Amino acid sequence: MHDIHSPKQEHCSRLCAPLCFRGTLVRMSSTAHGARARARVEVTAAIKEEARRQLAEDGAAKLSLRAVARELGMASSALYRYFPNRDDLLTALIIDAYDSVGEAAEAARDAAGGTGPVPRWTAVCEGVRRWALGHPHEYALIYGTPVPGYSAPRTTVPPAARGAMVLIGILRDAHRGPGLAGPALPAELRPEAVRMAADLAPDLPPEVVVAMVAVWAQLFGLIGFELFGQFNRVVEDRDTFFRHAVGHLAHTVGLR
Amino acid sequence: MHDIHSPKQEHCSRLCAPLCFRGTLVRMSSTAHGARARARVEVTAAIKEEARRQLAEDGAAKLSLRAVARELGMASSALYRYFPNRDDLLTALIIDAYDSVGEAAEAARDAAGGTGPVPRWTAVCEGVRRWALGHPHEYALIYGTPVPGYSAPRTTVPPAARGAMVLIGILRDAHRGPGLAGPALPAELRPEAVRMAADLAPDLPPEVVVAMVAVWAQLFGLIGFELFGQFNRVVEDRDTFFRHAVGHLAHTVGLR
DNA sequence: CACAAAAGAGAGCAGCGTTCTCGCCCGGTG
DNA sequence: CACCGGGCGAGAACGCTGCTCTCTTTTGTG
Numbered sequence A, B: 001m002h003d004i005h006s007p008k009q010e011h012c013s014r015l016c017a018p019l020c021f022r023g024t025l026v027r028m029s030s031t032a033h034g035a036r037a038r039a040r041v042e043v044t045a046a047i048k049e050e051a052r053r054q055l056a057e058d059g060a061a062k063l064s065l066r067a068v069a070r071e072l073g074m075a076s077s078a079l080y081r082y083f084p085n086r087d088d089l090l091t092a093l094i095i096d097a098y099d100s101v102g103e104a105a106e107a108a109r110d111a112a113g114g115t116g117p118v119p120r121w122t123a124v125c126e127g128v129r130r131w132a133l134g135h136p137h138e139y140a141l142i143y144g145t146p147v148p149g150y151s152a153p154r155t156t157v158p159p160a161a162r163g164a165m166v167l168i169g170i171l172r173d174a175h176r177g178p179g180l181a182g183p184a185l186p187a188e189l190r191p192e193a194v195r196m197a198a199d200l201a202p203d204l205p206p207e208v209v210v211a212m213v214a215v216w217a218q219l220f221g222l223i224g225f226e227l228f229g230q231f232n233r234v235v236e237d238r239d240t241f242f243r244h245a246v247g248h249l250a251h252t253v254g255l256r
Numbered sequence C: 001c002a003c004a005a006a007a008g009a010g011a012g013c014a015g016c017g018t019t020c021t022c023g024c025c026c027g028g029t030g
Numbered sequence D: 001c002a003c004c005g006g007g008c009g010a011g012a013a014c015g016c017t018g019c020t021c022t023c024t025t026t027t028g029t030g
Helices: A006-029 A034-058 A065-072 A086-112 A117-134 A136-143 A154-176 A187-200 A206-227 A238-253 B002-029 B035-058 B065-072 B076-081 B086-112 B117-134 B136-143 B154-176 B187-200 B206-227 B238-253
Strands: none
Touching (some): A034 A065, A034 A086, A065 A086, A086 A117, A086 A136, A086 A154, A117 A136, A117 A154, A117 A206, A117 A238, A136 A206, A154 A206, A187 B238, A206 A238, A206 B238, A238 B206, A238 B238, B035 B065, B035 B086, B035 B136, B065 B076, B065 B086, B086 B136, B117 B154, B117 B206, B117 B238, B154 B187, B154 B206, B187 B206, B206 B238
16 A cells, blocks of 8 residues: 555656756746646646657557556546547647648758758758658658548648748749749639639749649658658669659749 | 357358359369368458458558457457468558559550540549549558558569559550650769669660659659648649649650 | 645456467368 | 368457546645
8 A cells, every 4th residue: 555656756757857847938928827727738748748759659550548648657547637539649749740840841941041942942842851751650640641530620730731831932932033934724723723822822823822732742742652661672862862853843833 | 058159150151151252263273282272262362351341441540350350250369360460461451452553543544545645644643543532541551651560561562563554654655656755864863763764664764764753652642632631621623633733744754 | 724626546348469278170191 | 981180260368458437636716
């Protein structure tokens, strides 16, 4: 009976470390009254952090709520106070992953600095690829087989667009500057193109927007094939191959 | 005690139906001596058939050996006489899925008949897309997140290439006929391109082969984004969008 | 200080993949 | 024809999973 608290001690040692780490940062932003709410966001963050660690290690399929709780020193049932089920925890990780890849794209754009639109385009694409190679399981989580049911909740839409917005920004600069040679647009696709442009980038020509969306999907075809082993024994020099391919994608979307 | 055989009866009723169905076909081809070996391939086929059914219904993540065995009326442990573990069963389904999509590509090509290379190209791409939309879980199994570990066994390579070979055949026809306007090939990519051409299509120009591989990956970027919900609230008229995109891919690879 | 809400603990349920051991029964051999 | 070995199925068991329910502890607030 006397050692029944030993897991609880582990709870405190393991859990409080990451919590206190972020505590000072959260103290200001958490306007919700009381330390209660603060503790809640901190425990939530700790759960996500540990889950992300396990995701990066073994992939989404192996991610186990029990293992996360065990590592945090809490009962598995307690975890359900924060995430109603496994899929909701995964959804939180999905949003984080979208933000992570979006950040990588923005960082690559900023690192490319004042070069021309095509080198910046290439740099961003390579940044996304490098992020994917470095975070394969996170990549699989968001661009691989969808895990929960079939439709992602609406919350995931804005973070998902973040990366594409970086490329659209480059197109916008090019459109204001040296100009953009938009590909031809068949009449049957025009209404759809106009609608997409209104939603995504009203200041760009519709034919460029429609090409951009297609190219965005194609970019992840290239990355996914490399990451998921489809290029094994087919493509060897993948850096060069990828750079060549995304250069062609830039051309497709109208950059010269 | 006396009703202990009732599962066994179900075993016979459910199991023998598909077995006897294929029995006459297998009788000739199965040269392995004895009915013993014949029964083995038949039970193996029945397991795969039921597994494929469950895969199509609920996806690979939900596929359960116990459920397959239950549906077949046999003990779950007995299933391990045929597949040493779950991953090996999935691998068998993967190979079947590759063959299935390859067949769909070939059928689309044959249905396009004597039209020009570009319409035939488009028809094959649309055939692959239609197969994917009709078999989303099979698609996810082979082009989504890889399930077992990270490297597919060598056995999956030839079936995986079957679909690409259809498109390569179209390129080959165009190369012998109206000609193929291969895109430029930077010097740094030339050695890789020559190697790839030697492996895949020695009779095609290296720059066409390297573009073909890239385009093949990009095709599945388009299909995957549509299937996995990335186009939700972005692309509405997907038929038209896809046709336009693959038309551009044909241009990329040199078809005019 | 008292009370209600929040949160953690623990047991329990059903399901899973996998392993082991046991009997049965069929097919090739003497 | 008798026999026997080996393939095969059944069933129990282990450890794991997601998830629920109940009970107790903690904690912020009127």
